[in-house]
Amino acid sequence: MRNFFHRKSSCEVAKDRLKILLISDRVSCSPEVMELIKADIIKVISKYMKIDTKNMDIQIQAKGSKSSGRNKTPVLYANIPILDLHSK
Amino acid sequence: MENESKQQGCEVIVVTSGKGGVGKTTTSANVGTGLALLGKKVCLIDTDIGLRNLDVVMGLENRIVYNLVDVVEGNCRIKQALIKDKRHPGLYLMPSAQTRDKSAVSPGQMIKVIEHLREQFDYVILDCPAGIEQGFQNAIAGADRALVVTTPEVSAIRDADRIVGLLEANGFKQIDLVINRLRTDMVKRGDMMSATDVVDILAIPLIGIVPDDENVVISTNQGEPLVGSTFPAGIAYSNIVQRVLGKEVPFINLERGISFWTRVTGIFHKA
Numbered sequence: 001m002r003n004f005f006h007r008k009s010s011c012e013v014a015k016d017r018l019k020i021l022l023i024s025d026r027v028s029c030s031p032e033v034m035e036l037i038k039a040d041i042i043k044v045i046s047k048y049m050k051i052d053t054k055n056m057d058i059q060i061q062a063k064g065s066k067s068s069g070r071n072k073t074p075v076l077y078a079n080i081p082i083l084d085l086h087s088k
Numbered sequence: 089m090e091n092e093s094k095q096q097g098c099e100v101i102v103v104t105s106g107k108g109g110v111g112k113t114t115t116s117a118n119v120g121t122g123l124a125l126l127g128k129k130v131c132l133i134d135t136d137i138g139l140r141n142l143d144v145v146m147g148l149e150n151r152i153v154y155n156l157v158d159v160v161e162g163n164c165r166i167k168q169a170l171i172k173d174k175r176h177p178g179l180y181l182m183p184s185a186q187t188r189d190k191s192a193v194s195p196g197q198m199i200k201v202i203e204h205l206r207e208q209f210d211y212v213i214l215d216c217p218a219g220i221e222q223g224f225q226n227a228i229a230g231a232d233r234a235l236v237v238t239t240p241e242v243s244a245i246r247d248a249d250r251i252v253g254l255l256e257a258n259g260f261k262q263i264d265l266v267i268n269r270l271r272t273d274m275v276k277r278g279d280m281m282s283a284t285d286v287v288d289i290l291a292i293p294l295i296g297i298v299p300d301d302e303n304v305v306i307s308t309n310q311g312e313p314l315v316g317s318t319f320p321a322g323i324a325y326s327n328i329v330q331r332v333l334g335k336e337v338p339f340i341n342l343e344r345g346i347s348f349w350t351r352v353t354g355i356f357h358k359a
Contacts, residue, residue, distance in 0.1 A: 015281060018242055018246065026253060
């Protein structure tokens with residue numbers, strides 16, 4: 001993800017921070033709640049397979065649905081690398 | 089000019105932002121004055137009870153007798169609390185009370201006052217206080233549409249987003265964005281979000297971009313809104329006024345730098 005040859009401009013940093021911040025603001029889902037959800041997901045998935053908890057990524061995104069702009073439906077996005085499908 | 093009559097229909101516009109100090113009062117003063125310059129009958133209302141400012145920005149602070157709270161409490165008639173701006177026919181200000189607090193007025197009372205004003209004015213501009221408490225609820229209660237003011241900074245944009253959410257929840261259909269204090273030089277360096285970036289994030293229609301212009305400070309010092317002047321911000325406000333009226337005015341490309349502004353002649357000319 002990070003490009004070491006290109007330092008992000010402060011404008012890009014601001015945009016990236018705001019995009020993530022506003023999504024959680026809009027659905028009023030705090031980072032603490034996200035952590036709880038993440039922990040629970042790990043618990044459930046781990047019952048069936050071995051997953052890479054360090055590199056997993058869970059966040060709420062605004063996926064474009066029918067209408068554009070502010071009325072996008074928030075989507076819970078989870079990217080969970082599987083280490084072993086048959087752990088049990 | 090004396091008998092300027094009201095045209096059909098009245099539009100009530102609330103100018104709001106969430107965060108303080110981003111330019112709500114300056115925007116209210118300039119949009120209101122700009123509409124009056126075009127012959128509209130305009131009433132500016134300062135709804136920031138306890139922290140009134142619109143009167144000083146308009147240069148009318150010495151003429152206050154009655155205020156919004158007096159009207160609401162029945163100490164005077166609406167007409168008595170309206171200060172006529174002698175420089176612009178058709179422009180009036182209803183000041184806020186300095187010695188009271190926000191609980192002195194309720195949303196229901198605001199709606200009543202505005203209903204009366206609708207009969208006499210083409211435009212009622214409400215200068216909203218910062219925050220999302222009762223002052224905000226009072227200011228938005230009787231409004232038809234909203235102008236949300238923000239600067240290209242993370243804190244102001246976050247608050248603006250919150251405000252837009254609240255306005256939508258209160259049934260507002262027309263919410264337009266004013267981006268204030270944009271600095272072209274910083275945008276070019278990649279150290280400030282551009283207007284496109286801000287619109288992208290907030291996802292509401294853009295109605296104006298006001299460049300960071302020291303003349304705003306100067307005009308505030310003098311108590312005379314700069315709308316209609318050929319200063320960069322003056323032209324920007326004139327353009328916002330045109331867009332408020334529903335006219336399509338192209339956005340001047342700020343990327344070309346400030347020097348470009350001085351070559352542009354505004355729609356208004358100084359008399």
